[in-house]
Amino acid sequence: MKFLDGPSLMMLGLTNKWFYNLVMDESIWKFSCLRDLQVPESEKVSFKWMHIYSSAFDGSHSYTFRQQEKHIDWMRIGAFSFDSPQALLTENLSTSLRIPKEDNVDKMLKSHGSFVLKNIKTGIWIADLQLVRCPVCDLNSCDGTMQVLDARHIELFLNQGYQDGSWEYQLVGSHDIKQSADGASGAIFDIKHLNDSSTSAIFGLSSWVGKPKDWQPKAMITYHAVAVNTNLQKNDGLHIKYHIMRAGVDGEIVSIRISQQLL
Known part of the structure; x- marks a missing residue:
């Protein structure tokens, strides 16, 4: 059972009552979830691990539930963890990345291309890369696209507030790069682990960013971090937006989006 994925476990549970009782054990699903997401053990969770596993691996993503008409394609990046309630969001993957000290988001973005978020829900987060239609128009024939780094707490889809639509995304910052950009980049870091040796792999661009063309x-x-990059042909610049979703009006942040579209 150590190597069985979720569907295989369910099939095993259908063979007889003994296997069914064994497969329904929470420790089995916790082990499988942590193994398949390749993350360390999480703090206490609010839902059954079997349900958490299902929501993580059933093929659904955030645009499955909302704005389906805007969605084009997606890919799963993987999972990471927030040990602290503070995140650094950035469009800048320079090795000289620093934590901004300005007193508001607009100033942080203008000076550094990054800003700090507080009150993040700690635990395991899942990251996807989404490709969606340009939000400027509603024409199905529009060829404009937008890249979205889409990260969420692993329990998000199981919460009633998300399912009934009462939790909504809100814009917390935007920024324009008014010159040709070589690539559309975005990253999310747990500030507590910004200087970890494992996090430094994000800044080794030659090891993961695509070659020219x-x-x-x-x-x-x-x-404790995730980053994306798409190389771009010559352009007029980028419009970058940062959205968050809270668990209620003043609740913890449970989802983060960094979206980028050409000007």
């Missing part, structure tokens, strides 16, 4: 999106994930 490779236009396919690339991603890198570590224990």
Whole structure:
């Protein structure tokens, strides 16, 4: 059973009552979830591990539930963890990345291309890369696209507030790069682990960013950070937006989106 995935475990549970009782044990699903997500053990969770496993691996993503008409394609990047309630969001993958000290998001973005978020829900997060239609128009024939680094707490889809639509995304910052950009990049870091050796892999761009004229999106994930990059042809710049979702009006942040579209 150590190597069985979720569907295989369910099939095993259907063979007889003894296997069914064994497969229904929470420790089995916890082990399988942590193994398949390749993350260390999480703090206490609010839902059964079997349900958490299902929501993580049933093929659903955030655009499955909302704005389906805007969605084009997606890929799963992987999972990472927040040990602290503070995140650094950035469009800058320079090795000289620093934690901004300005007193508001607009100033942080203008000076550094990054900003700090507080009150993050700690635990395991799942990261996807989404390709969606440009939000400027509603024409199905529009060829404009937008890249979205889409990260969420692993329990998000199981919460009633998300399912009934009462938890909504809100814009917390935006920024324009008004010159030709070589690539569309975005990253999310747990500030507590910003200087960890494992996190430094994000800044080793030559090991994961595409070669020149490779236009396919690339991603890198570590224990406490995730980053994406797509090389771009000559352009007029980028419009970058940062959205968050809270668990209620003043609740913890349970989802983060960094979206980028050409100007």
